[in-house]
Amino acid sequence: MRGVGHEGYGMSLPGKHASRQQFGEEPLEMRESDHYHAEYVQSFVEKWDELIDWEARRESEGQFFVELLRGMGKHKVLDVATGTGFHSVQLLRAGFEVTSADGNAEMLTKAFENARQHGHVLRTIHADWRWLNRDVHSKYDAIICLGNSFTHLFDERDRRRALAEFYAALRHDGVLILDQRNYDAILDHGFDSQHKYYYCGEQVSAAPEHIDDGLARFRYTFPDGSAFHLNMFPLRRAYVERLMKEVGFQSVRTYGDFQETYKLPEPDFLVHVATKSWDSAEEGTS
Numbered sequence: 001m002r003g004v005g006h007e008g009y010g011m012s013l014p015g016k017h018a019s020r021q022q023f024g025e026e027p028l029e030m031r032e033s034d035h036y037h038a039e040y041v042q043s044f045v046e047k048w049d050e051l052i053d054w055e056a057r058r059e060s061e062g063q064f065f066v067e068l069l070r071g072m073g074k075h076k077v078l079d080v081a082t083g084t085g086f087h088s089v090q091l092l093r094a095g096f097e098v099t100s101a102d103g104n105a106e107m108l109t110k111a112f113e114n115a116r117q118h119g120h121v122l123r124t125i126h127a128d129w130r131w132l133n134r135d136v137h138s139k140y141d142a143i144i145c146l147g148n149s150f151t152h153l154f155d156e157r158d159r160r161r162a163l164a165e166f167y168a169a170l171r172h173d174g175v176l177i178l179d180q181r182n183y184d185a186i187l188d189h190g191f192d193s194q195h196k197y198y199y200c201g202e203q204v205s206a207a208p209e210h211i212d213d214g215l216a217r218f219r220y221t222f223p224d225g226s227a228f229h230l231n232m233f234p235l236r237r238a239y240v241e242r243l244m245k246e247v248g249f250q251s252v253r254t255y256g257d258f259q260e261t262y263k264l265p266e267p268d269f270l271v272h273v274a275t276k277s278w279d280s281a282e283e284g285t286s
């Protein structure tokens with residue numbers, strides 16, 4: 001989908017409105033960075049948003065990012081994985097200046113509607129990360145890439161390209177905040193000890209259905225019995241930290257389940273905070 005890209009204040013963006021996910025005849029062979037368009041179909045996105053209570057999610061994670069950004073004195077934020085708009089809206093509510101980007105037009109349309117219901121007008125940019133700066137023409141204090149989004153890139157070249165584009169869209173002292181599932185735990189401890197992740201009580205469960213070094217296929221099950229899948233690349237923590245440094249970030253600090261100190265198998269989620277300058281973050285992880 002190399003043609004992706006345009007900017008606006010909540011115009012109605014063209015969407016595919018597909019209702020069924022397509023993984024082809026060999027779902028375990030579907031390992032392509034462009035496939036996210038076929039995974040976030042309208043029925044999956046709407047069901048997800050119906051069930052995941054934004055207030056509950058805000059209680060558990062929203063303040064972490066607000067406090068982190070405030071603590072670093074950052075104000076102008078680009079959300080590159082807007083999805084249905086949760087993080088963009090939390091930051092707007094907290095007084096940040098936010099621009100909301102995503103490669104998927106349907107997601108931006110949904111995010112715009114969600115934001116309007118919360119009393120905000122989203123400034124949107126339809127852009128794929130791999131050529132972000134073709135469509136993003138400003139510099140930001142911070143970029144956020146949250147909700148285990150970076151895992152959608154299957155090629156190392158795509159990951160390097162996206163990180164370099166994020167780097168270029170940041171001011172000289174900018175910061176990238178990128179989260180991911182703790183795939184080290186799943187890869188190293190296998191299916192026997194796998195966590196089953198529940199969202200919103202027990203209404204939505206997410207469980208790894210297949211895992212190898214090149215694919216983590218998760219199954220999402222809803223109370224009406226319907227199920228959807230996401231095929232993702234299982235990023236190891238050390239690998240992501242190394243890529244970030246190789247594209248030029250000076251420091252990378254990684255939190256586990258929002259804590260600075262943790263043992264790697266324990267957290268479900270990791271949050272990397274990568275800075276362009278030496279002085280605004282400490283080197284090292286637990």
Ligand SMILES: C[S@@+](CC[C@H](N)C(=O)[O-])C[C@H]1O[C@@H](n2cnc3c(N)ncnc32)[C@H](O)[C@@H]1O
Nearest residue numbers: 036081083102103104107128129146147149152
């Ligand atoms: C799991 S959703 C996360 C949304 C949101 N941050 C959240 O936590 O609710 C991942 C988002 O990343 C977007 N995405 C995946 N690959 C992308 C790419 N290469 N360029 C731009 N957006 C991409 C998808 O369209 C989707 O909206």
